[in-house]
Amino acid sequence: MRILILGGTAFLSAEIARQAVAAGHDVTSLARGSAAEPPDGVRWLKADRTRGADSYADASGDWDAVIEVARDAGLAREALASLAEGAAHWTFVSSCSVYADHSTPQAKEDAGLLPPLPPGTASTPENYGESKSAIEQATLEAAAGRAHLCRAGLIGGPGDPTDRYGYWPARFARDNDPVLAPDIAGQATQVIDVRDVAAWILESAAGGLTGALNAVGEQVPFGEYLAVSRSIAGYQGEVLTASEGWLSDHGVDYWSGPDSLPLWLPPEHEGFSRRSNAAAKEAGLVLRPWQETLSDTLDDERSRGLGRRRKAGLAPATEARLAKELQARQQRQ
Structure with a gap:
């Protein structure tokens, strides 16, 4: 073509x-x-x-x-x-x-x-x-x-300029200090690999596909995504889970941007990471295993530098301060 x-x-x-x-x-x-x-x-x-x-x-x-x-x-x-x-x-x-x-x-x-x-x-x-x-x-x-x-939907994979999907595996790989995470194990994540979107766009153009279709990944519970991120990074430290209210009260933002926790969604977004991709898959969209995307993303994060300044996620100093506050609160209870 x-x-x-x-x-x-x-x-x-x-x-x-x-x-x-x-x-x-x-x-x-x-x-x-x-x-x-x-x-x-x-x-x-x-x-x-x-x-x-x-x-x-x-x-x-x-x-x-x-x-x-x-x-x-x-x-x-x-x-x-x-x-x-x-x-x-x-x-x-x-x-x-x-x-x-x-x-x-x-x-x-x-x-x-x-x-x-x-x-x-x-x-x-x-x-x-x-x-x-x-x-x-x-x-x-x-x-x-x-x-x-x-x-x-949310596009992830190697080269992601938003720093969202790679935040968690990169954080686990950075060091073994306590990791602060939202208490949302059952909340869905839905990320599509950039390589899969690109391949489908080209195949669709060659085949003359028309109409509107959701190019979104499979739905993966946040808890499962976090566990696999921790495993592939070899993290040996402590994961501190905080309630959504506590995080909001302490200035942590949803989803993206400085001092955020990526993939954590605000209220009334229960369907944001749970959209149907059935029509796109029927039209030829092929998705690689999400664990492969996650592993390749960590490789990319390592090559770009685990300690680099990021566009999304908690800064190390902010996370350390909040983790200390949360641990002190838990000890008092």
């Missing part, structure tokens, strides 16, 4: 590019390359998409597949206006954040969506779901009958 990736330099889009080249496809990446360059074997159209239609001038013509990963609705609409007519198939990597409700377990693709972000409204982290919803709508309008909306 002749493939155009709008991106191709970071995490998922770079993995798509690598796999596409390895499969023998003719791959072009349209990207600024401000953070990284496309993988070897990819033709690079260096362009700043904020410049509007002019940025797509060198990408004109026919494409067997165009793959879009944007989160900015304005940029996505401009790309569709410039390129959709010449694309035999268009993949938009959307997100399960487009769904309006995250409290219902086993929800499928027919669940209600957030209202699309109105044209002219700036895309921000706070309206991420609405922005993705707007891009979905624009994609269906511009590439009717040729569009695959890949609604990805």
Whole structure:
């Protein structure tokens, strides 16, 4: 296939590019390359998409597949206006954040969506779901009958720039000091390997798959995920579990960001990590064992440095302070 990736330099889009080249496809990446360059074997159209239609001038013509990963609705609409007519198939990597409700377990693709972000409204982290919803709508309008909306859940695996999925195995591997964890053993986690998403996107483009599908992993209880993380890291220390109320009262955040505990979900998110992937699997999505993803993620964490500054998780000093407070509280009881 002749493939155009709008991106191709970071995490998922770079993995798509690598796999596409390895499969023998003719791959072009349209990207600024401000953070990284496309993988070897990819033709690079260096362009700043904020410049509007002019940025797509060198990408004109026919494409067997165009793959879009944007989160900015304005940029996505401009790309569709410039390129959709010449694309035999268009993949938009959307997100399960487009769904309006995250409290219902086993929800499928027919669940209600957030209202699309109105044209002219700036895309921000706070309206991420609405922005993705707007891009979905624009994609269906511009590439009717040729569009695959890949609604990805939390993507993990080697190279994850968010530092979420790898936090726990990396923490267990860092040292044997007490590890602070939320008391949520039965809560589900649901992570999909970046390599599996990339492979499915390429196979779907080749097969002409259309429609909206949840690209999410299998549901794994947090307690089981934590136990395997501890085992593969060889951790010999103590795990201190704290109630959700205690953690919140002590300034620990949910899910991601500084001084957070990754994969811990806020209230009314019982369905966030329990979405149905049945339709995607029926359409060809193949998932590797989650333990393989976890092991490979730890290898990647070791190579990047277990003591590096992270975008998600507790800082060592914060964890040590909170662990000491929790131990003192438990001794008084």
